[in-house]
Amino acid sequence: MKFIKDDFLWGGATSASQIEGAYNIDGKSLTLLEMKEFKPLKDRTNNHFKITDKKEFLKSIENKDGLHYPKRFGIDFYNRYKEDITLFKEAGMNVYRMSVAWARIFPNGDDQKPNKKGLNFYKNVLNECKEKNIKVMVTMSHFDIPYSIVEKYGGWLNRKTIDLFLKYAETLFIEFGEMVDYWLPFNEINMATWSTETGIGVFESTFKTKNERENASYQGLHNQFIAQAKVIELGKKLCPLAKFGCMVANITTYSLNCNPINEIENLTRQQKTRWFFYDVVARGKYPTYIKRYFEEENINIKMEKDDLEILEKNVVDFISFSYYMSATVAVEEGEQTAGNLIFGGKNPYLKASEWGWQIDPIGLRITLNELWDRYQKPLFIAENGIGVLETLNENNTVDDDYRIEYLSEHFKQINEAIKDGVDVFGYTMWTPIDVVSASTNEMSKRYGMIYVDYDDYHNGTGNRFKKKSFDWFQNFMKTKEL
Ligand code: BG6
Secondary structure: OEOOOOOOEEEEEOOHHHHOOOOOOOOOOOEHHHHOOOOOOOOHHHOOOOOOOHHHHHHHHHOOOOOOOHHHOOOOHHHHHHHHHHHHHHHOOOEEEEEOOHHHHOOOOOOOOOOHHHHHHHHHHHHHHHHOOOEEEEEEEOOOOEHHHHHHHOHHHOOHHHHHHHHHHHHHHHHHHHHOOEEEEEOOHHHHHOOHHHHHOOOHHHOOOHHHHHHHHHHHHHHHHHHHHHHHHHHHHHOOOOEEEEEEEOOEEEEOOOOHHHHHHHHHHHHHHHHHHHHHHHHOOOOHHHHHHHHHOOOOOOOOOOHHHHHHHOOOOEEEEEOOOEEEEOOOOOOEEEOOOOEEEOOOOOOEOOOOOEOOHHHHHHHHHHHHHHHOOOEEEEEOOOOEOOOOOOOOOOOOHHHHHHHHHHHHHHHHHHHHOOOEEEEEEOOOEOOOOOOOOOOOOEOOOEEEOOOOOOOOOOOEEEOHHHHHHHHHHHHOEO
């Protein structure tokens, strides 16, 4: 099968905290993510953003017990970025989605001036991409809120954080504007409702009731919606040629069966975990179903008088999303399994990864069609891939036929969606190179087509090795044959 769209963007995505390392080098400050210790998993399919006590986070600052914090080390991209971008080019990538660490640019959150050394690092990375003719999509905040903002301002619960973020965004526009093609203010903006630490920089262990937690997560999220809208407004003035998008973790679920009570359960679940976020940022309005939910659950969001107008006037140019898996929903829950951000019902028709994420390429075609029908905005698949336990074989490679199958089956479904008439313009795999896992902190959950020689404790040479999927992708970029 030939992939039919010629000007489609193909590439890979990473995030600063999962690759850079150099957590305290050249003026960078700590982020909340770098304060979460590595704990080996007992059960891989039952592990998800486990709540860490606030005291444990704080103890990590001095780290008297010598614990391991994987996101402080990443894969040493800070020093090896040239080698990595050269490999990305060699694989045939024509777009790279990367993120900037806020804590490298404004280490104290409210500094008067940006940190020059931090700016220089990203200028070098962006120049490297420009020289190699790789387009760039930049995420401004990929879960990595600086701890300084958590400590001084209470994270995204405070409206002052909107101003800090706006100043950070303005700096990025001024400094990097000419080198960036696409901007995403937030990664997976729906994270706020799953993990308040990772989503909005507020410690989970401080909430006393479910209602207190829900109020906080929706308030922090509202403040992020406003921040995103204001960033788009500013970006359109400062970078008129760039495009501005959202990024949502797309959790596609199916009703377990055709019983209407399960269908309606699935619909309301989809509204809460998926549509709500797209509706606000693409239609510019809080949808009626969420207003009903807020009323019934006693959730009260504090808004300023022109907030709704700001949202309405500054919707996104395009929609980007992550898609890894799907799950089922039923009123009486059956067997559950892990997935990206969620636990969901098992689907008897699907196989799952070692972490329980259910592999569903056709779900991607369904998702693309749904999003296109609903919003009529260009779509971009910002993350998709499979995490696997892997070791190098005697030829210093990994024969990752399962990854080739995963990728090619998803590519085929993108092709089908394009034939359906969906306007989808690009795809960045998660990830071109092995990185530290966002949810589990493991290095051993490997997604890359490039193997990185570090273990879960950052032991190893850090050397890079091409897997079989690297050659497969390279060939696909030449032939567009699937
Ligand atoms: C997405 C995140 O949720 O999923 C990435 O944007 C993350 O940062 C990816 O790495 C895969 O999840 P995990 O937990 O397997 O690393």
